[in-house]
Amino acid sequence: MSEMLRLEEISKSFPGVRALKNVNFSLKRGEIHALVGENGAGKSTLVKIISGVYKADSGRIFFENKKVKIDNANDAVFLGISTVHQSLVVFPDLTVLENLFIDNYSSSKGLIKWKVMREKAVHVMNEFGIHLSLDQEARTLSAPAQKLLQILRALLKKAKVLILDEPTAALTVDETELLFKNVKKLKNRGIGVIYISHLLEEIFQLADKVTVLRNGEVVTSQPLSELTLADIVKNMIGKELRSYYPKRESKPGPVILTVRNLRKGILKNISLKLRKGEILGIAGILGAGRTTLAKVLFGILKPDKGTILLNGKEIKIKTPLDAIDNGIVYVPEDKQRQGLILRESVRFNISIANLKTITKHGILDLSKENFMVNKAIHDFEIDPPFPGFQVLHLSGGNQQKVVIAKWSVRNASIIIMDEPTQGIDVGSKSQMYNLMSMFAKDGKAIILISSDFNELINMCDRIIVLRKGMVSGELDKSEFSIDKVIYLSTK
Amino acid sequence: MRDVKKIELILLGIMVFVFVFMSFLSKQFLNVSTLLQIMQLSAELGIMAIPMTLIVITGGIDLSMASTLALSGVIMGYLWLFGLNIWLAAILAVVFAGTAGLFNAVMITKFDIPPLLATLGTWALYRGMATGIDQGRGVSGFPQGFLKLGEGTLMGIPYSLLIWATISIVIYFIVIKTRFGRYLFAIGNNETGALYSGVPVKKIKIIIYVLAGLLAGLAAVIYTSRVGAAKSNADANGVLGIVAAAVLGGADVKGGSGTIFGTTIAVLIIAFIDSGLTLANIQQTVQEVILGIILVGSIIFYEYVGKSKIRYSLTLQRDSSEEGDTKSSLPTESEVNNTRRS
Ligand SMILES: Nc1ncnc2c1ncn2[C@@H]1O[C@H](COP(=O)(O)OP(=O)(O)OP(=O)(O)O)[C@@H](O)[C@H]1O
Ligand SMILES: [Mg+2]
Numbered sequence: 001m002s003e004m005l006r007l008e009e010i011s012k013s014f015p016g017v018r019a020l021k022n023v024n025f026s027l028k029r030g031e032i033h034a035l036v037g038e039n040g041a042g043k044s045t046l047v048k049i050i051s052g053v054y055k056a057d058s059g060r061i062f063f064e065n066k067k068v069k070i071d072n073a074n075d076a077v078f079l080g081i082s083t084v085h086q087s088l089v090v091f092p093d094l095t096v097l098e099n100l101f102i103d104n105y106s107s108s109k110g111l112i113k114w115k116v117m118r119e120k121a122v123h124v125m126n127e128f129g130i131h132l133s134l135d136q137e138a139r140t141l142s143a144p145a146q147k148l149l150q151i152l153r154a155l156l157k158k159a160k161v162l163i164l165d166e167p168t169a170a171l172t173v174d175e176t177e178l179l180f181k182n183v184k185k186l187k188n189r190g191i192g193v194i195y196i197s198h199l200l201e202e203i204f205q206l207a208d209k210v211t212v213l214r215n216g217e218v219v220t221s222q223p224l225s226e227l228t229l230a231d232i233v234k235n236m237i238g239k240e241l242r243s244y245y246p247k248r249e250s251k252p253g254p255v256i257l258t259v260r261n262l263r264k265g266i267l268k269n270i271s272l273k274l275r276k277g278e279i280l281g282i283a284g285i286l287g288a289g290r291t292t293l294a295k296v297l298f299g300i301l302k303p304d305k306g307t308i309l310l311n312g313k314e315i316k317i318k319t320p321l322d323a324i325d326n327g328i329v330y331v332p333e334d335k336q337r338q339g340l341i342l343r344e345s346v347r348f349n350i351s352i353a354n355l356k357t358i359t360k361h362g363i364l365d366l367s368k369e370n371f372m373v374n375k376a377i378h379d380f381e382i383d384p385p386f387p388g389f390q391v392l393h394l395s396g397g398n399q400q401k402v403v404i405a406k407w408s409v410r411n412a413s414i415i416i417m418d419e420p421t422q423g424i425d426v427g428s429k430s431q432m433y434n435l436m437s438m439f440a441k442d443g444k445a446i447i448l449i450s451s452d453f454n455e456l457i458n459m460c461d462r463i464i465v466l467r468k469g470m471v472s473g474e475l476d477k478s479e480f481s482i483d484k485v486i487y488l489s490t491k
Numbered sequence: 492m493r494d495v496k497k498i499e500l501i502l503l504g505i506m507v508f509v510f511v512f513m514s515f516l517s518k519q520f521l522n523v524s525t526l527l528q529i530m531q532l533s534a535e536l537g538i539m540a541i542p543m544t545l546i547v548i549t550g551g552i553d554l555s556m557a558s559t560l561a562l563s564g565v566i567m568g569y570l571w572l573f574g575l576n577i578w579l580a581a582i583l584a585v586v587f588a589g590t591a592g593l594f595n596a597v598m599i600t601k602f603d604i605p606p607l608l609a610t611l612g613t614w615a616l617y618r619g620m621a622t623g624i625d626q627g628r629g630v631s632g633f634p635q636g637f638l639k640l641g642e643g644t645l646m647g648i649p650y651s652l653l654i655w656a657t658i659s660i661v662i663y664f665i666v667i668k669t670r671f672g673r674y675l676f677a678i679g680n681n682e683t684g685a686l687y688s689g690v691p692v693k694k695i696k697i698i699i700y701v702l703a704g705l706l707a708g709l710a711a712v713i714y715t716s717r718v719g720a721a722k723s724n725a726d727a728n729g730v731l732g733i734v735a736a737a738v739l740g741g742a743d744v745k746g747g748s749g750t751i752f753g754t755t756i757a758v759l760i761i762a763f764i765d766s767g768l769t770l771a772n773i774q775q776t777v778q779e780v781i782l783g784i785i786l787v788g789s790i791i792f793y794e795y796v797g798k799s800k801i802r803y804s805l806t807l808q809r810d811s812s813e814e815g816d817t818k819s820s821l822p823t824e825s826e827v828n829n830t831r832r833s
Binding site: 298300319320321323324330332337338339340341342343344348349351352353355356359362363364406 | 668669670671673674676677680681683684685686687688689690691693747
């Protein structure tokens with residue numbers, strides 16, 4: 001196999017952070033090369049250098065054995081490098097079709113040729129088995145569908161090198177499987193794939209070679225066959241990780257939340273009960289209505305029908321503020337857009353949700369704020385640990401921690417988590433699980449929406465499976481098995 | 492994100508420069524009483540630029556304020572003409588102006604009409620109503636006591652200036668020191684994110700548009716008292732100045748940035764330029780051209796300064812446009828096919 005892409009001695013610093021230090025990396029034709037590492041290890045930065053978003057401070061890039069300069073995204077695409085970035089890049093007001101060709105309009109004499117583009121789009125969708133309705137506005141797509149859109153956009157470019165930066169973080173099982181099939185297909189066509197994921201099982205399913213980054217340095221780069229899962233984890237975090245999921249003794253208390261006959265959009269008649277100290281899992285596939293349910297409970301969407309009771313008393317949740325005042329908080333699925341104010345600092349993001357606790361008569365108590373923020377940064381090991389750091393420039397996983405941190409500060413009684421561990425590294429994940437189990441132990445109730453069935457089975461006391469907006473089954477801890485969950489979500 | 496401290500310093504520098512320049516242009520300029528008079532003349536602009544700044548911070552705009560000023564002035568005039576006590580009329584006018592602001596707020600929050608369009612509509616509507624009521628007649632002959640408000644002084648400082656200063660200081664602190672202030676920036680930077688964080692987005696928006704109305708009403712009272720007449724063409728081109736002041740003051744029309752201190756300095760800069768030119772006998776039309784240049788110039792200036800100054804915003808721009816930048820210079824299908832075969 002010949003070499004497609006080679007990076008030599010790549011370094012990159014940001015103010016206060018050395019993101020990459022003398023990184024060497026090579027990708028062969030038809031190779032699936034996994035890039036793994038903790039949050040903030042520098043994976044996305046490396047990808048951004050290859051795809052021309054950032055310029056390396058030093059180092060050389062060779063493409064098909066020729067030294068090249070990649071100064072902007074255009075250069076990379078011209079060489080044949082196509083990238084699916086970690087953050088969702090869709091234009092919400094444009095249609096799917098417009099989004100697909102946003103950087104690649106077919107035109108003749110300046111006129112856009114919609115028909116040609118539509119045909120191309122249909123062709124590629126058929127080829128890869130990914131189906132989206134082309135005339136739908138992107139804003140109306142769910143987060144997984146938006147990710148598929150982004151992936152399609154990259155596939156349309158017919159590149160020689162495809163880079164996927166945590167593509168499955170926003171996908172559910174079915175789409176992930178579909179993506180894997182397609183990635184393998186591309187590999188067989190001789191395309192080189194750089195694949196980033198925190199889900200090491202995926203790496204074992206896909207990769208030929210693994211490069212581990214730690215603190216911006218390559219720790220190892222070996223064929224997958226020479227590595228075990230434990231090796232990879234150890235290389236990633238520099239120590240061995242013993243237990244992944246915490247041992248939980250479940251002692252559910254009295255019912256805290258009751259939902260009766262809830263209807264909204266896709267949701268048809270949902271009823272459920274949530275107990276204090278319980279972790280209730282919500283499983284289901286794309287379009288099952290899990291996020292809709294969360295949004296209704298958090299006051300983003302108004303239910304068409306149904307009642308919500310908190311501690312036996314009916315409550316009306318008209319806005320998120322109502323929900324929060326009732327002790328219900330939500331860690332949204334689309335963290336970047338809904339969970340964070342990206343242009344603001346870590347401090348701003350953590351305190352915005354907790355201003356009432358750090359103000360007196362509306363006036364901010366800055367020392368209280370500093371204390372609260374520093375504690376959150378410390379507790380969640382947000383890195384770099386600067387309160388003034390712009391959230392936009394945190395690594396994906398650290399952004400996630402900020403979203404969760406901002407709520408944990410508050411004394412919520414019900415925490416709804418929508419895919420909370422998507423995109424965070426093994427270490428932080430197990431940290432997150434410990435946190436959940438601690439929350440539950442404190443008597444808080446947790447609703448855990450997740451597409452990771454392992455996670456559900458290991459963390460929950462009970463799992464409710466949704467299918468097409470209805471409860472298709474409920475499993476008690478003693479009945480848990482992945483097969484049952486899959487069966488109930490798809491039967 | 493803009494570097495507020497830096498902007499405020501730059502503005503102070505510009506103000507000093509304009510001041511020195513104007514005092515060379517006209518000898519009268521360096522006179523304390525002239526200066527106070529200049530500031531007195533811009534009190535209404537200064538007062539209205541404050542809520543405009545708050546609105547711009549949230550990513551909105553209110554084009555209707557100067558029209559609200561005219562309409563509430565006219566209403567006050569006629570209420571007085573029909574026999575109401577002038578102060579009572581003034582209070583009612585301010586309340587009415589608040590209602591005008593509420594109407595904007597309802598359109599924006601309830602019906603989701605973009606602020607630019609909603610207030611463009613009421614910009615015409617309120618001015619039209621003022622003209623309709625007044626029919627170009629105007630009301631004058633107000634009692635001496637009322638005229639004092641616009642002309643009188645306290646220890647040599649004009650009342651209107653005192654009012655303006657008080658409002659500036661209070662809102663300055665509200666912006667930087669309170670929960671309300673934080674909410675404004677959260678909304679301007681990411682409205683969805685703000686909503687999901689429990690920010691009462693609608694409530695905050697209603698408050699700022701109503702405040703804009705109320706302060707336009709207050710400005711109307713001061714204006715009427717200073718000019719001695721209520722007329723429908725009052726402050727006819729006012730909106731240009733208000734927006735220019737906020738933007739020159741560092742408020743980002745894209746939302747998320749802005750400072751009351753900067754806006755206030757910007758009002759003074761505009762006032763100095765304006766009156767310096769008047770004192771130097773330079774035509775009125777030139778002044779409008781200058782306002783326009785200030786508006787456009789400062790937007791370009793801040794974009795440029797923002798980019799070169801904070802490295803972060805460079806990458807931010809890159810990040811959001813990385814996909815959009817690329818054009819159709821892609822490898823053709825056959826090229827890729829060739830590589831597949833090899
Ligand atoms: N534009 C930037 N400005 C400042 N610091 C940055 C910027 N981009 C990345 N960083 C920092 O560089 C380091 C590497 O970040 P990177 O996004 O590459 O991590 P990652 O390995 O992709 O992590 P994750 O798994 O969380 O996505 C982090 O410490 C991050 O905060
Ligand atoms: Mg990353």
